[in-house]
Amino acid sequence: MKSTAGVAEIAKAVGSGEVTAHSVVMASIGRIEANNQRLGAFTDLLRERAIDRATTIDAEIQQGKKFPLAGVPFGAKNLFDIAGIATRAGSKINRDRTPARADAALIRRLEAAGAICVGGLNMGEYAYDFTGENFHDGPSRNPHDLNLMSGGSSGGSGTAVAGGLVPLSLGSDTNGSIRVPSSLCGLFGLKPTYGRLSRHGTFPFVPSFDHLGPMARSVDDLAMSYDAMQGFDEDDPALVRRPLEAVAGRLERGSAGLRIAVADGYFAGDAEPREMMELVARALGVTKRVTIPDAQAARAAAYLITMVEGATLHLDRLRERTEDFDPAVSERLMAGAMLPGAWADQAQRFRRYFRDQVMKLFDHVDVILAPSTPMRAPKLGQTTAVFGGVEMPVRPNLGIFTQPISFIGLPVAAVPIWVDGHKLPLGVQAIAAPWREDFALRVARQLERAGIARAPVAKGFADE
């Protein structure tokens, strides 16, 4: 199959016996071997395992077994446990860990549905990153321009899918780490409701906000993979017992009947995101505006909790192996270890308050739209950019629009928008009330149908 083939197309072709899972996996491995050095997407390639798995799937299909994701190759951010590999989470230090004994829960669920994990993906160290630049492994590059950032921290997850190496990847999103690379690489991403998808078998960062989710090149592909990963898992203490709420068959209505508003104030942004948001609002026929109150304080609270919980997690490593960290990460974490407990606890009290304020908005709207990032992909190594007329650091500011949303665990579909006259995509967040992933994805589907949201494999990596 071509590099441009998506999840649905591959699953259909393999499921019907038109092509084998073996040939699909071999093509994906071939593209990884040919292009990964330039892209920096994969850190671990599971050649033998993936081929074995494909052979098994092909045999089972021959015997009449059905798989919703038959033969779909995917990569997982290297904070997901992969049996036999030390879960590095983008770090040098974790390479000394005992190899994982089993795969992470979501890898197991995707593979139970017929998908095939082909490798582990590059990421910012310990997920404390929005750039996709890894201090130890080198950057994951933006396939649309190799001199630009992929965004992070799920950078390799973005690079692999936009570079056509695989049609699907798994990422994590604590403060924006799926939505930022989805914006910069031009992909559809889903950060589900906090408590929806099992985090069992992944290396944590900030347990209060850690989420996992898929990235893909179409809304259908995203929905199919998300459906295969739903379901309760008692091994994740934050998981909520919900019925399986499949979305794949429920998106055809698009945005019809949904009350949609554009977030103003804090989320208005500079000229680039404003122009993009106007295009999105026109395409959806949206004129309503809504103000998310105290968004700046929400970002501040998320920032503090991130520093403190991250520092708690890494304190022993900070004491014993300071010099083995990326200094940009260790310095933030060491500062986090020295913050007053009252700041973090007040931030958690504010979180409850903010959640209640935002829930009131959902009495009047179903979906809130906001940009995913304040800018298109910056250059690799770029440290500052102008935001609101002021030169500010790139690294933390890439997440200013995502951070207040994951702070309270709302589901978000990250949608890649292409504005005429710009060579790079810029993402919009379709934000819904808790457990309404279907609403967020229906808006994504409407934008896809309107032709302004699309996630092509980057030129140079797309098979003709």
Added chain:
Amino acid sequence: MSVKLPDIDQWIDAMAPVVGLTISAEHRAGVKANLKTAAKMAALLDKVSIKDEVEPAPVYRA
């Protein structure tokens, strides 16, 4: 809570030993910058008035 920007060198000198960290010369400027940012974030949060009855977000289920 009232948050004033403190003397950050004093903050590091007092707190680093408490949590068992050694802040080397080459990391001091980076740690200082991050503490300064954190103090600004705490000041932003401090402007919001929250009622006594509001519980922290995490809930433990026995």
